[in-house]
Amino acid sequence: MRLRLLGPLELSVDGGELDLGGARQRIVLAMLALNANRVTPVDQLIDAVWNTSPPTTARLQVQICVSGLRKIFDDSRVTASIRTRSPGYVLEIPLESLDTEQFAALVGAARSHVSAGRESEAVATLRSALSLWQGPALAGVHSDLVQRGAAQLESARLSALTERIRLDIALSRHEEVIGELTALVEEHPLRERLYEFLILALYRSGRQAESLEVCRRARSMLVEQLGIEPGQSLLRLENAILNRDPELEIAASSRSTGAETPVEAHVVPRRLPASIADFTGRQDQLAEIKRVLGDDPDAASRYGVRIVAISGKGGVGKSTLAVRAAHELRDIYSDGHLYGDLDAPGSEPRVEAVLGRFLRALGIEGSAIPDDLEERADMYRGRLANKRVLVVLDGATSEDQVLPLLPAGPCCAVIVSSRARLSGLPGAHFIDVGVFDVEPSLEMLGKIVGPDRMIAERDAAVELVNFCGGLPLAVRIAGARLASRPHWRLDILVARLRNTVRRLDELAYRGLELRSNLGLSYRGLPADAKRLLRLFALTTTSDFPGWTAAALLDTNVFDADEVLESLVEAQLLDTVKYPGERLRFRFHDLIRVYATERLMAEESLEERTAAVQRLLGAWLARAERAHRKEYGGDFAIIHGTAPRWVPAEDELVEDDDPMEWLDRERRSLVDAVAMAAEHQMDEMCWDLALTGVTLFEVRGYFDDWRTATELALAVTERAGNNRGQAAMLYSLGTMYMAQRRLTDAERSFVAALEKFQVEGDDHGCALVLRNAATIDRLRNRPTAMRSKYHEALARMRLAGDTVGEAHVLQNLAKIAMDEGDFEAAHELLTTALARCRQVEYVRGEAQVLDRFAELKLHTNDVDEAHQALNRMLLIVRDIGDRAGEAHALYRLGVVRQRTGRLDNAATTLQHALSVARQVGDRQIEGQALYALGEIALARGDYPAGERHVDLSRQAFDELGSVVWHAKALILLSDVHQGRGERREADVHTERALELLGTVNSAEATRLLAELESPRSRC
Known part of the structure; x- marks a missing residue:
């Protein structure tokens, strides 16, 4: 059998040519043949067949082409086969047949x-x-x-x-x-x-x-x-x-006697190391190198020597890629290939030694090689001036190492590998090599240990390569250990790798060692960069902002940035940028393990503790600043005595939008709370957790809220920190209240108030009383509610908490509205609005506008209600207050319903319902469902109306919202009355009467009056 590519595409067997099918099938075979015995991705096959405009069925049609080719290859005389191998196919063919x-x-x-x-x-x-x-x-x-x-x-x-x-x-x-x-x-x-x-x-x-x-x-x-x-x-x-x-x-x-070349002495050095047989992945980078260096050198000679600079972290496979590319380019550079290892053990610098080896490879006798570096470089450039030579410089640490080794010949080319990006090389084409994904890692492991073991323990193999973090060197070491122990199951090595402390010990085998590889990068760092790498091992987040370097080093941001960039250049830190965010940094998992080893070996416990204190103090300082910008000052919150850390230049420059910053750093803030708990820093822990509520409450991040608060509560309890416990119990109660878990909320508030009173903390008492009064309102305890609100208002004023005062005033306005005292409600709301605007607390302004709109609806001032709600909606959307958006949309829906714009009202209410469910606001969810039920009934759509109202009834029942529960039952009774279902209507009416009888409010009294003679409703 013979497959011919050097001419028309042909497959012949015993001298006879086989029919390869249509044009698409021939393209697929050609692509597979060009990558013979290597994986050709399906996406590449699609690009080959359809260029840039594939149909939606492209993958299926490629499968059909492959199936057709497999039928041709079913001929017993054909010694090739097509195998499926993620992410595509492999044409397996004997080399002698191609x-x-x-x-x-x-x-x-x-x-x-x-x-x-x-x-x-x-x-x-x-x-x-x-x-x-x-x-x-x-x-x-x-x-x-x-x-x-x-x-x-x-x-x-x-x-x-x-x-x-x-x-x-x-x-x-x-x-x-x-x-x-x-x-x-x-x-x-x-x-x-x-x-x-x-x-x-x-x-x-x-x-x-x-x-x-x-x-x-x-x-x-x-x-x-x-x-x-x-x-x-x-x-x-x-x-x-x-x-x-x-x-x-x-x-x-x-x-003619065999002494010389036509123009000069011609010695052809062939000094490339062997390319590994199990080369895996990197096909895109390999193709890019061949594209840059693979064109005819004469055509590119006018541009000077061509350079490809490969960079990547230690163990990522830079040298393997460089050598493989050089082998695949060997035919183009007919005058030879030179290889220099600039990172090999020995004295520094190594340039003189490499030049000496290069000159000897080019035919210069050792005695003729000068000692002076510049003279060696001149002789080297002279020997390559008219030649086509490919030079591979492996493991360069700086541009200064590479520049003397660049040939002068315009038809020469250079491949450089380095852990740092050698951006100072003139005219270089840069290729960054990252870690493997899971599939290439598995492919590489399978080539080393054999496919049978991989198939038998697929899950263990996946876990193993995940522990290797996509580093080919780590995968190779793990594979070599397994290959030398065929009696081992893969999960034996996996179990050993689970131990983080010993992980680098396990990734060593007969001269291959990941720790020493990482050590080369570490030893090349200046002292401050080494220290920063060690201290970054203290972080627990998956990534972190650059300013954390200043806190860890206890220096200003600008100096810290320089040190940080040196770690990035050395490929010991990775950069990551999420959409709309500043640059962030992160560790590769195995580099973190190495950094942790160096941290424990070189930093004392006192130094580590101090660094953690600074880091957490920096997080707290920034979170406090975000809260102040959001609330107009240190309002509606209390703080502890933990030390804050700010840079030497006292600069806390962040985005103008505090909620956006808090949202972006949400996971980091929760991790900071956990770090504080781990180090038993109880004051820092509860203060960080409480400051985070600024975000958790607005965005409805209840899981994070609970995690941070419970961690801080536990550490304050262990430390006997009474005020910290009170703060965390208050935070838990507020979370329960937002979730309408009223019993849990009340229990937490009672315990928090008792502890704040013991501590003599008037401000803490005021915050608890304000929220505990809300529980009384929801529990229909008007006397207790009024008492708590008025005491909270007095304590807020004593503490100078302007925002807390505004919160209480608008709640008192709600009481006045429920009692029909609209004039008093208007006065209270006017004062509350003035307090919010006084400190530029825009979220509080939106909440007051919500109450104003409710007041205007009570007095049938629909236009003014509409204006207030439009202003509110603009504010809450601008600050990202999703809970506030749900409230605004609900009231806007009601306004539009009042004015007879049922279609617009229904659309707005559906939106309100969606947002309420997203943020977990069950009260607004129930009210929106109730209003949607009213609209459906008004349209004559009784099934939809009944469904909406019944869902609202269930929500109000779960919440313990008695008046709204009764209203839903009354509306359901009307639905049954309309259908002539008198018994069902009476059941709902009787239950509504029972509920309203337990409530002492103006609205409950009004509803009871309407139900005094139920039968008159027929």
Whole structure:
């Protein structure tokens, strides 16, 4: 069997060609063949078939094509197969059955002949390689992506052909190649190397005038087509011909004896390390390197030496990628390949030693190599000036290491790998290598330990590669350990890796060690960067903002930023940016383990504790600042005595919107509470937790609210911190109240008030009394409610809490409304609004406007109610107050219902219902359902009306909202009356009467009066 790509795509068996099917099927096979024995992603196959406009059925059609090809391959004589391998397919084919592999093998053999001085054998081998070509590669396969692969094959063919011609000239066969070169120059008019060979062949054939004419034609073509002069190599050759330089003749005669190349001594170094057989992933980066360096060097020579700089953290596979790319580019750089390890153990700097090895590889005797660095660099650049050499510089630590090792030859190329991004390299193309996702990690592990073990323990394999954090070095070490112990189950190593303290000990095997690899990066850091890396191990969040570095180092933000950036450049910290946010930073899991080891080894307990204190103090200072900006000052909250930390320049610059900042840092704030609890910093813990309520309450983050508060309550109880316990009990009660868990809320408030009274904390008592009065209102205890509100108001004024005062005033206004005293309610609300505006507390302003709208609805001032609600809605949406938005939308729906705009009202109420459910506001949810039920009944849609009202009844029953529960029952009674269902109507009416009899309020009295004669409602 033979699969041909070097010409029209053909699959032949026993001399007969098989039908490969339609155009799409041929494109799929071509792509699989170009990536033979490697995974070709399905997305790449789709791009190949449809370019940029695939149909929605593209994946299915690719599957159909693969299925069709598999049927062709079912022939017993076909030794290839197509396997499914995430994220695509693999064409598994013997190398000897693929003409591209045969071609590559023959070219490699020719190189070996050249290195051994067997030029004649090399020419014969190259002729055999070139004879495999039956026309343009993959001719007739119409796909842009396939043709890009074909172009690379064509480039390799031309390189082999150029090398064969060079060798023919070296063997004095100049007259034999003139015709071939003339045709090639016509075909490739911008390739200076071909011009050089033709000029030299003509000159050596005694045709000096024609050779100079070719020189002029080359110059004219390059100037006309590209606007550039010929390169130095062609100019030197032209000058040598004009001067009849004897070196040209000497080179020719001596070369006939096998001594010289046509122009200069030709030593071809082949110094690349072996490429690993289980190379995995990195196909996109590999393709990018080949694209940048894989074009014909002559075409790019005008730009100077081409450089690809690969960067990434230690163990991510930079060296493996660099070496693999160099091997796949070897045919293009026919004058050799050099490899220098700049990170190998030994004295620094290593540049002199690497230059010495490079010069010896280029044929310079050791005694002729100068000691001076600059002289070595000059000699090195001179040797490569007219050559095509690929240089791999592995493990560079700085641009200063790389610059002396850059060749001067414009047809040379360089691949540099470094943990830092070497942005100072002129004209470099940068490639950042990240960690593997799970699937490439599993693929790599499977290649090492074998597919059977992977299939048998898939879950354990996934957990194992997750512990490796996507680092190929870690996966390789783990795989090597398992491969050496075939009797081990994968879950044995997984269990050992679960121990964070010993994880780096487990990731070591026979010279492969992750800890020492990470240590190279760590040891290269300045002292302050090492310290910051260690201290960052104290953080518990998945990522963190940059200002935390200042707190940990106890310095100003600007100096800390410089240290922080050095960790990023060293690839020891990753950057991450979420939409609309500033840059944040995070650890790779294994680097965090290493940093923790260094922290415990190098920082004392006192230093670690002090750093934690500063970090938490910085979080608290910023959270307090956000609360002050939101509330207009330290209102509606109390604080503890834990030390705050601010930068040396006293700068706390954050976003203007405090709620946005709090929302963005929500998880970090909860983690800060947990850190404070872990370190038994009880004052810090409860203060952080209470300040977080500023966010939790507005956005309805009840899980975070509960977590932070319960952590702080536990640590304050252990510490015997009575005031801290009171604050956390108050916070829990407020959360329960928001969730309408009235019994739990009341129990918490009673305990909190008792502790605040013991502490003599008037402000804390005021906050508790304000909320406890709300419970009394919901429990229909008007006397207790009024007493608590008035005591809370007095204590708020004593504490100077303007916002707390406004809260109480608007609640007193609600009482006045319920009693029908609208004038008093208006006066109270006017004062409350003035207090909010006095301190620019816009959320409080929105709450007062909500009460104003309710008041205007009571007095039938619908227009004024509408204006108040529009203003309220603008405010709550601007500050992101979702709970306030639910209230505003509900009242707007009621206003529109009152004015007969039922369609608009229903839409607004549905929106209110949705938002209320999102934030967990059951009261507004029930009221919106009730209003929607009224609208449906008004439209005559009795089933929908009954459904909405019954859902509202259930909500009010669960909440213990007695008056609203009774109203829902009355409306359900009306529905049954309308259908003639007298018994059901009476049941609902009797239950409503029972409920209203337990309530002492103006609204309850009014409803009872309406129900005095139930039968009159028929």
